[in-house]
Amino acid sequence: MNEANVGTTDQLIVNMGPQHPSTHGVLRVALTLDGERVVSADPDIGYLHSSMEKIAERLDYRQYISYTDRFDYLGAMCNEWVFVRAVERLAGIEVTPRCEHIRLLMAELNRLASHLLYFGAMGIDTGATTVFLYCFRERELILDLFEWVSGQRLLYNFLRVGGLRNDLPDGWVEQCHAAMDALASRVDEYDTLLSENRIFIARTRGIGAITAEEALAYGFSGPCLRGCGVPYDLRRVDGYSLYPELDFEVCVEEGGDCLSRHMVRSRELRESIKIVRQVLARLPEGEVNVPVPRRLKVEPGEVYERIESPRGELGCYLVSDGSDKPWRMHWRAPSFYNLAPLDRLCRGHWMADMVAVIASTDIVLGDVDR
Amino acid sequence: MSIHTIGVIIKDWLIGLLAGWGVPVELSRLLIEVLTWAVGAALCIIAIMLAALVFIYLERKVSGYIQSRLGPTRCGPVGILQSFVDVIKLLLKEDIVPAEADRVLHTIGPILFLAVSALAYVVVPWDEGGTVAGKVDAGVGVLFMAAVGSMGLIGIVVGGWGSNNKWSLLGAIRGAAQMVSYEIPMLLALMCVVLQAETLSLAGIVEDQKGSIIAWNFLRPWMWLPVVLFLISGVAEINRTPFDIPEAESELVSGFHTEYTGMKFALFFLAEYGNLLLVALIFSVLFLGGWLSPFGYPDPLRLPGIIWLLAKSLLIVLIVMWVRWTLPRLRVDQLMGLAWKLMIPAGFVALGVMCAVIMLGWA
Amino acid sequence: MALEYGPVAVLLTFGVALGVAAMVTAWLLRPSDPYAAKQAVYECGMEPIGPAWSQFYARYYLIALVFVVFDVEAIFLFPWAAVFKQLSAATAMGAVPLVEVAVFIVILLIGLAYAWRKGDLEWTR
Numbered sequence: 132m133n134e135a136n137v138g139t140t141d142q143l144i145v146n147m148g149p150q151h152p153s154t155h156g157v158l159r160v161a162l163t164l165d166g167e168r169v170v171s172a173d174p175d176i177g178y179l180h181s182s183m184e185k186i187a188e189r190l191d192y193r194q195y196i197s198y199t200d201r202f203d204y205l206g207a208m209c210n211e212w213v214f215v216r217a218v219e220r221l222a223g224i225e226v227t228p229r230c231e232h233i234r235l236l237m238a239e240l241n242r243l244a245s246h247l248l249y250f251g252a253m254g255i256d257t258g259a260t261t262v263f264l265y266c267f268r269e270r271e272l273i274l275d276l277f278e279w280v281s282g283q284r285l286l287y288n289f290l291r292v293g294g295l296r297n298d299l300p301d302g303w304v305e306q307c308h309a310a311m312d313a314l315a316s317r318v319d320e321y322d323t324l325l326s327e328n329r330i331f332i333a334r335t336r337g338i339g340a341i342t343a344e345e346a347l348a349y350g351f352s353g354p355c356l357r358g359c360g361v362p363y364d365l366r367r368v369d370g371y372s373l374y375p376e377l378d379f380e381v382c383v384e385e386g387g388d389c390l391s392r393h394m395v396r397s398r399e400l401r402e403s404i405k406i407v408r409q410v411l412a413r414l415p416e417g418e419v420n421v422p423v424p425r426r427l428k429v430e431p432g433e434v435y436e437r438i439e440s441p442r443g444e445l446g447c448y449l450v451s452d453g454s455d456k457p458w459r460m461h462w463r464a465p466s467f468y469n470l471a472p473l474d475r476l477c478r479g480h481w482m483a484d485m486v487a488v489i490a491s492t493d494i495v496l497g498d499v500d501r
Numbered sequence: 502m503s504i505h506t507i508g509v510i511i512k513d514w515l516i517g518l519l520a521g522w523g524v525p526v527e528l529s530r531l532l533i534e535v536l537t538w539a540v541g542a543a544l545c546i547i548a549i550m551l552a553a554l555v556f557i558y559l560e561r562k563v564s565g566y567i568q569s570r571l572g573p574t575r576c577g578p579v580g581i582l583q584s585f586v587d588v589i590k591l592l593l594k595e596d597i598v599p600a601e602a603d604r605v606l607h608t609i610g611p612i613l614f615l616a617v618s619a620l621a622y623v624v625v626p627w628d629e630g631g632t633v634a635g636k637v638d639a640g641v642g643v644l645f646m647a648a649v650g651s652m653g654l655i656g657i658v659v660g661g662w663g664s665n666n667k668w669s670l671l672g673a674i675r676g677a678a679q680m681v682s683y684e685i686p687m688l689l690a691l692m693c694v695v696l697q698a699e700t701l702s703l704a705g706i707v708e709d710q711k712g713s714i715i716a717w718n719f720l721r722p723w724m725w726l727p728v729v730l731f732l733i734s735g736v737a738e739i740n741r742t743p744f745d746i747p748e749a750e751s752e753l754v755s756g757f758h759t760e761y762t763g764m765k766f767a768l769f770f771l772a773e774y775g776n777l778l779l780v781a782l783i784f785s786v787l788f789l790g791g792w793l794s795p796f797g798y799p800d801p802l803r804l805p806g807i808i809w810l811l812a813k814s815l816l817i818v819l820i821v822m823w824v825r826w827t828l829p830r831l832r833v834d835q836l837m838g839l840a841w842k843l844m845i846p847a848g849f850v851a852l853g854v855m856c857a858v859i860m861l862g863w864a
Numbered sequence: 865m866a867l868e869y870g871p872v873a874v875l876l877t878f879g880v881a882l883g884v885a886a887m888v889t890a891w892l893l894r895p896s897d898p899y900a901a902k903q904a905v906y907e908c909g910m911e912p913i914g915p916a917w918s919q920f921y922a923r924y925y926l927i928a929l930v931f932v933v934f935d936v937e938a939i940f941l942f943p944w945a946a947v948f949k950q951l952s953a954a955t956a957m958g959a960v961p962l963v964e965v966a967v968f969i970v971i972l973l974i975g976l977a978y979a980w981r982k983g984d985l986e987w988t989r
Contacts, residue, residue: 699947860962
């Protein structure tokens with residue numbers, strides 16, 4: 132009976148985005164629908180393109196730091212960190228231990244803030260509005276910390292080549308401890324409210340599933356890849372910065388579906404809290420800056436530096452011709468690669484699953500388009 | 502003193518007055534009958550409008566407290582005038598109709614939705630003898646309510662189709678499927694109550710529960726399944742989370758009312774909150790003893806029955822709001838599966854249990 | 865008889881009147897400044913690709929068919945439900961009223977099971 136209907140009805144082509152409540156910014160997906168089934172989902176990007184990489188060629192290394200904040204605006208500290216790491220490696224600058232600790236601390240706090248926002252967005256996209264506001268309430272604690280230390284809540288411009296804009300203010304560490312305590316008790320609440328909800332599980336289990344091989348072929352990284360059962364976390368794989376000395380677990384879930392990706396982030400929240408507490412406990416005293424010339428010129432050469440951003444492998448490729456500006460720079464933006472298999476993830480699912488899939492890849496359009 | 506007695510007194514006085522002016526008694530009776538209908542109907546309309554104003558404010562406050570926010574605070578003390586201000590805003594908003602839309606359908610959609618949602622109010626027993634169309638209720642009250650209740654989807658489909666917008670169309674199709682499907686478990690739950698009360702009249706169902714709280718239907722164990730079925734299908738019939746798939750703002754932008762602005766949008770909203778009140782009222786009538794006082798009949802506190810009815814309905818409304826602000830949304834196929842594969846079989850089980858209870862003579 | 869439904873007619877009139885009155889009031893008060901971009905169909909800020917009025921696959925027509933069966937069934941059952949207690953109390957009748965209705969319902973349930981088996985209760989597309 133159903134077979135007889137095939138071919139007698141038209142497929143509907145719908146623009147989902149750029150102005151849509153749950154495409155997380157200005158993603159446009161050209162959706163072909165048969166009834167409510169997704170026949171194909173064609174992501175159309177570029178609405179937030181801002182020439183990030185070309186701009187770098189006109190600015191010196193110090194000036195560009197404030198630009199790095201602006202593409203993946205939910206992980207600004209990580210963007211700054213990978214950029215200054217790249218420049219420091221080119222220039223052969225070694226930062227002080229306190230500076231390294233604070234940078235790592237900022238990156239982990241940023242991961243918490245980003246994952247909290249993901250949690251809320253996932254909730255609101257599946258229809259649970261309350262968890263969104265709860266997550267924002269807790270994210271506020273972290274943004275307050277950022278505001279206190281850098282004067283900014285979203286785009287921090289806090290890291291410098293060879294150091295930081297400033298040291299931590301007095302009382303900041305205690306405040307950070309308090310925020311972690313508050314957060315730790317509430318993460319369980321989110322899981323009760325959202326992750327363990329039967330409707331939520333029904334909406335996400337088996338949806339947008341992808342195998343580990345395919346995920347690797349598409350260039351997945353971060354929580355999306357770890358949701359496919361691949362224990363690939365640059366913090367362990369590369370062991371950059373102080374991560375080898377810290378005790379944390381690489382969260383891996385089998386399944387590769389929306390729920391696995393969700394659970395990876397949910398567990399990473401707890402791991403990040405653990406990391407922040409460890410770093411706070413061993414934070415050394417001392418200077419945060421090493422002397423760097425005002426006009427920093429680096430030797431000709433190229434460098435690729437990568438770190439684990441909240442969204443995955445964030446890479447910064449720099450080519451220097453010996454002047455005070457990069458000759459060429461390129462961002463390896465994790466969202467771009469995580470968005471790539473959207474059609475593969477959504478095909479055959481329901482229109483409503485699109486929303487869950489987009490939310491679970493946790494893309495930031497600024498990061499995709501750069 | 503119940504509404505009914507007041508009505509009778511006023512009627513008698515009016516007949517006397519008209520007789521004094523030389524109007525034949527037969528004619529004046531008819532005139533007064535029509536006048537009563539008009540007053541009753543006007544009161545129902547006012548009830549819907551008030552329900553919308555109060556519930557929108559309440560919803561915003563309740564959701565605010567659930568989400569650790571404050572909700573509206575600026576207009577009037579604790580934001581109490583917020584709804585009125587919203588009405589003024591919506592009145593002054595430009596009415597935007599897409600150039601390619603069907604203007605006629607686009608306009609009659611919300612009117613139809615509202616008018617139909619008001620209809621079911623005629624059989625609500627507000628108080629002892631206080632039903633607007635008492636005779637309709639005495640004959641086919643439950644059936645009338647059920648029949649009229651599902652007609653609202655015509656408004657949704659007309660509006661959604663008339664918009665010539667794909668999101669609206671998807672929303673309208675979903676709405677139609679959903680409201681049709683959840684009609685059946687609702688009818689089955691209603692049937693259990695009818696079996697218990699031996700009447701199709703809503704007023705009669707309340708009469709059947711006469712007594713204190715222990716005589717009410719919701720405390721009878723064989724009514725627990727119908728209570729759950731009715732509450733779930735009631736929430737589904739009025740398209741609220743977790744069953745708000747016709748609107749589903751994160752998927753369909755705004756569903757069937759995507760292309761509506763200003764007053765037309767307000768009418769949809771008004772009707773939705775009118776429906777919310779209706780479901781709460783009917784639930785109270787069926788399972789919570791309607792206008793009866795929990796302390797027994799006659800009410801030892803001597804409060805008008807309508808107060809009790811509204812208090813019970815408010816409780817139900819608050820529960821429905823609580824659910825809305827807690828749960829995620831179901832997907833369209835899960836929603837249909839729930840109705841056809843779980844709720845309808847469960848409805849027949851409830852019906853069977855009810856029959857058995859009657860055969861055993863427990864009821 | 866027809867007079868009994870008077871209040872229904874009056875309320876329907878009032879309901880429509882409320883809608884019309886609200887729209888007329890708004891029409892008198894509101895600004896009106898339509899232009900092409902404003903009157904475009906909303907499709908997330910893009911020009912719509914094709915009209916919405918297409919031969920769209922509407923799953924609910926099958927569901928509507930099953931629904932009609934059950935709705936009609938409900939119409940038949942309600943009068944029975946209203947008198948069932950009385951009938952079953954009359955000892956002469958015994959289980960007859962129950963069995964009769966059970967036969968009716970079972971036939972319908974077989975229909976439901978058939979539709980279920982055929983997959984017509986699935987929202988396939």
